[in-house]
Amino acid sequence: MLRFSDAFAPSAVRVTSRAALAVSALVFVGSSAMAAAGSAHDSVLTILIRWAPLLLSGFLFNLLISVLSMAVGTLAGIPLGMMQLSSLRPLARLGYYLTQFFRNAPWLVLLFICVMLLPFEFRVAGLRIPFPDWVKAVVGFSLPAMANVSEILRGAVLSVPTGQWESAESLGFNRRQTMFQIILPQCIKRMLPPWMNLYSLITMSTVTASVVGVSEMLTMTAQVHAAEGSRPELLAPLYSFAMLCFFVYAYPIGKWTEYLERKYQVKD
Numbered sequence: 522m523l524r525f526s527d528a529f530a531p532s533a534v535r536v537t538s539r540a541a542l543a544v545s546a547l548v549f550v551g552s553s554a555m556a557a558a559g560s561a562h563d564s565v566l567t568i569l570i571r572w573a574p575l576l577l578s579g580f581l582f583n584l585l586i587s588v589l590s591m592a593v594g595t596l597a598g599i600p601l602g603m604m605q606l607s608s609l610r611p612l613a614r615l616g617y618y619l620t621q622f623f624r625n626a627p628w629l630v631l632l633f634i635c636v637m638l639l640p641f642e643f644r645v646a647g648l649r650i651p652f653p654d655w656v657k658a659v660v661g662f663s664l665p666a667m668a669n670v671s672e673i674l675r676g677a678v679l680s681v682p683t684g685q686w687e688s689a690e691s692l693g694f695n696r697r698q699t700m701f702q703i704i705l706p707q708c709i710k711r712m713l714p715p716w717m718n719l720y721s722l723i724t725m726s727t728v729t730a731s732v733v734g735v736s737e738m739l740t741m742t743a744q745v746h747a748a749e750g751s752r753p754e755l756l757a758p759l760y761s762f763a764m765l766c767f768f769v770y771a772y773p774i775g776k777w778t779e780y781l782e783r784k785y786q787v788k789d
Contacts, residue, residue, distance in 0.1 A: 563749075565758045572745045576759075579738035580766045582655070586737065587724040589659045594666025594723075595716070601667060602674030608696065616671070623668035629729050632661035636733040658730040666723055673715050677708035710785040717778045721771045728763075738763050 563571075604616025623631070636657045643650045681704050689699040731739040742759050749755055 565755065568745075568749055568755065569758065569762055572748075575741055576738060576745065576762065577766070579736065579741035580763070580770075583727040583730075583737045583767075584724065584770070586655060586659055586662065586727045586730060586735075587720065590662035590723050590727075591666055591720045593659065593663035595670050597663065598667040598670025599674060602671035602678075605671060605675045606678055606700075620668045620671040620675075623664045624672060626665070628662070628665050628726055629732065631664050632658060632729060632733060635661035635664075654733060655730070655735050658727075658733065658735050662723055662726065662730075666719065669719050670716065673712050673719070674708065677711040678704055680711055681707055710781075713785070714778045714781045717774055717781070721774050721778075724771060725767055728767075738766065 569576075601616055601620060604612055605620060607613045607616065636654055639657050639660065640652060642652055678700075685703060685707070686699060689703050694703065727737060728739045730737050731743075734740075742763050746752075746755055746759055
């Protein structure tokens with residue numbers, strides 16, 4: 522019997538949180554002490570308080586990109602996963618190849634392709650519709666999200682015992698009715714933990730959008746460092762603050778995922 526954990530193991534991508542928090546705290550405290558002792562400029566804490574609103578606004582923009590990317594990826598990944606499960610072999614193969622291509626392609630390469638090749642605006646009936654870089658970044662992140670959601674759905678469906686299909690057939694359900702009325706409702710709890718882990722990965726990967734010019738938290742951190750005279754002792758505290766923001770956001774998601782794994786543990 523194929524287990525869902527074999528198809529997409531959530532524990533493989535779980536956030537290792539306490540170690541990251543300890544390292545971040547040590548780097549931050551040590552760098553702050555060095556900066557305070559060796560410089561007549563404002564202290565690190567003062568600088569962080571001064572620039573915190575700007576840095577947090579950049580972090581919220583990261584979250585916006587991650588939520589939109591996950592929403593688009595989920596809406597596109599569910600039909601793609603259904604394609605993989607189709608009884609029509611050509612359609613199933615097409616779904617499989619699309620899933621494997623976008624699932625195994627480097628995320629940064631997909632991001633570059635979307636930002637560099639997609640137009641900066643569209644013209645519809647004489648109207649100019651802008652297509653900014655951050656929207657292109659959403660498209661770039663939604664492609665691997667789509668492929669992974671497709672695989673999550675496929676694994677969840679295959680993890681349902683075959684007796685469910687046989688029982689539905691004996692009751693006169695056709696394949697479509699069995700899928701939508703019996704199988705998919707059981708897959709929701711199986712899909713939720715890995716879906717949440719995938720969202721955590723998307724969120725933490727949004728910092729790579731800075732490479733293509735999107736003004737998110739990492740970009741603003743670099744701007745703050747430049748505005749404060751590019752002092753070397755500020756590098757570690759500023760970037761530790763950015764890491765801490767992502768940790769505080771991702772850690773509860775990881776713990777909630779662990780809880781859901783225990784609650785919805787599938788026993789065949």
